[in-house]
Amino acid sequence: MAIVAEEVKAPGGRRERILRSTIEVIRERGFAGTRVSDIAERAGTSQGLVLYHFGSLAEALSASLTLLEDEFYTELDQELGLAEGPIDRLWHMAELAAGYGPAVGDWRLWLELWARAMHDDNARQARESLDRRWRASLLTVIVDGVASGDFVVADPTRASLRLAALMDGLAIQLALEDPGMTRATFTDLWWEAAVLELQISDPKRHRPPRKRARNRA
Amino acid sequence: MAIVAEEVKAPGGRRERILRSTIEVIRERGFAGTRVSDIAERAGTSQGLVLYHFGSLAEALSASLTLLEDEFYTELDQELGLAEGPIDRLWHMAELAAGYGPAVGDWRLWLELWARAMHDDNARQARESLDRRWRASLLTVIVDGVASGDFVVADPTRASLRLAALMDGLAIQLALEDPGMTRATFTDLWWEAAVLELQISDPKRHRPPRKRARNRA
DNA sequence: CGATAAACTGAATGACCATTCAGATGCCGT
DNA sequence: ACGGCATCTGAATGGTCATTCAGTTTATCG
Known part of the structure; x- marks a missing residue:
């Protein structure tokens, strides 16, 4: 060891x-x-x-949350930078959330953070800004998609709220290793909901298989 | 005190x-x-x-989880007993989940349970059976609704998975007191998703206002 | 080179808590 | 009224940490 x-x-x-x-x-x-x-x-x-x-220990924990935020932002920006249109961007976000990456899809950490946020103020703020950022990105992608005609949505804000919440909910199963919930089913279920919610029409180019499948131990 | x-x-x-x-x-x-x-x-x-x-303290915690399970089941059965058709049942579940009741919608406790389930085996089992039970109820309601013609769904299992996950996800905001997430928006957002997912057609009788609004301190 | 500060260590120190225990108190059948 | 049993208490006891500290090593810079 x-x-x-x-x-x-x-x-x-x-x-x-x-x-x-x-x-x-x-x-x-x-x-x-x-x-x-x-x-x-x-x-x-x-x-x-x-x-x-x-x-103090408390300070160390708090500081580590800040580092986590940085990595989250970096990962998000980098991944979104790679994508081309709204559909592709959306798909990238789904994969990030499904855990193909070091920080964003690290759901065990998120569950911890949620629980801690109820009792510790640093955690509360950290999770709040992380969440805000994530949902803002999602909203942006949706709004762009509406503008480009890829998506048809009445209320983008509501759609983004729901799609973000769905990710969190699915993620719980993932983090708790519920039998029957894998990264693949995660993206699968979520993408289907997104197609429904955003009325994604263009069937080509949906769900390209993932290239790499790296993840931490 | x-x-x-x-x-x-x-x-x-x-x-x-x-x-x-x-x-x-x-x-x-x-x-x-x-x-x-x-x-x-x-x-x-x-x-x-x-x-x-x-x-021991551990035993006390564990025993309290058992009591929690009992109350959860009681509350669920009782509330479902009151409802009449599938649509009404579904609506009752939404309200239970939104926190109109002592046990089921007690989301702070759920967040705690999720986090603890990752490290403690009693918690893991408790949350697993609670979750299983909840989703089974949801699935039953959906299947019944399909049989009665109230709902139209290709894959009831997938639908129930998604709707349950959406509840969990929305619940996180509720538990963490995210500004903009209230019990009302919870049911609102969820019900809209359910209508979409289950193709609920009959517009009458949707979303009756809640009678009582009791909740614990 | 020194020498001053920063980085670093490992062994105390002391606080906080779960658990133990020796005994009080009420209860119940006879 | 009394023996015995379950319930209940409050004050020890002991273990597990976070934190402190006196001192050693390493880096930096004139």
Whole structure:
């Protein structure tokens, strides 16, 4: 378990390494189960250093949320940059949400964040801005699609609310490993709803198979 | 804060009173934040008694989940018993989910349960059977509606999956008090999706206004 | 080169909590 | 009235952490 090889020069140095470890630990053990010693061990440092950098466990957790936000935004922008028309963009978002990527589709972390948001103010704000951003992107895609004639919707805001909520709901099953819910069914079910909701007409070019299928352990 | 008046004869005695207090505390402080002393204080007893009855905090939490399941089932059955046709039943489920009732629409508790299900096996099982039950009811209503001609659906299972997921997703906003998400918008958005998904044609009798609006503090 | 500061460590320290326990109190059948 | 049993209490007990700290190593810069 004690790999010490590539740790020497992670970009960003020890501090960022600790934050990344923190996120990993939260994902595995939850906010509640995350101890300073877990973070230190995962990062290959001492407990003292974690506190030296962040002052307290609470601060470390909070800072890791900020890092998470950054990665989320980066991933979203990058992926949307690749897509061409509204339909393609929508499809990319579906795949991001289905978990083909490091941050956006990391639903275990989202469930944790939702629960924590009820009791911790940092978490509340983090999840709020992440959610806002996500839904704004979705809305933009829909509005663009309406403008370009790809979609037909009476009320884009309502449509985006619903499609976003549907993702969250499906994601719960995904995160909890409900039998019968896979990434494939996720996109499948969601896309069908989107087609219905947005009256996507053009049947060509729907659901291209995914190229890569990378995901973290 | 120390009210001691009506505690004397809660039906079911001290033991059940402790379980109910446990659920309340979980709702307010989360699983992680729930201490034996919180439960005891809330129930108006000593810490010792909590442990006397349940042996450990973990057991108390677990037992409270069982009570929660019972209440959920009771509430669901009772409410569905009141309804007449498939459309009416569907509407009742929407209202239950929107939080007009003590157990089913208690979404803060659900968020907690989802998060805990990732790390605790009792929670995992509890949420799984609750979820299964809920979705089975929804599926039944849909199938009945198809049989009676009220609904037109190609694949009832997929429809029920989607409609259930949509509820969960909307519920997150509700639980986290997202500005712009109320019980009314919840039913509104969901019902519109249901109408679309199930091709509900009969426009009369849709969305009767709610009679009572009771809810716990 | 020093030397000053930053980064880092590991061993205390102390707070917080679940759990234990020795005993009180009420209850019930006889 | 009394023995025995379940219920109940409040004060220990002990373990598990976050946090502190005295001191060591490493980087930086004149």
